[in-house]
Amino acid sequence: EIPDEEAERIITVGQAIDYIKRKVAMKKGSA
Numbered sequence: 001e002i003p004d005e006e007a008e009r010i011i012t013v014g015q016a017i018d019y020i021k022r023k024v025a026m027k028k029g030s031a
Contacts, residue, residue, distance in 0.1 A: 002010070
């Protein structure tokens with residue numbers, strides 16, 4: 001089983017990756 005803290009960290013990392021992907025996509029779109 002995954003401890004709650006680890007699960008929250010995994011979710012946060014996933015959100016960060018999505019955020020970075022969006023940032024990169026926006027940069028490519030405006031370039």
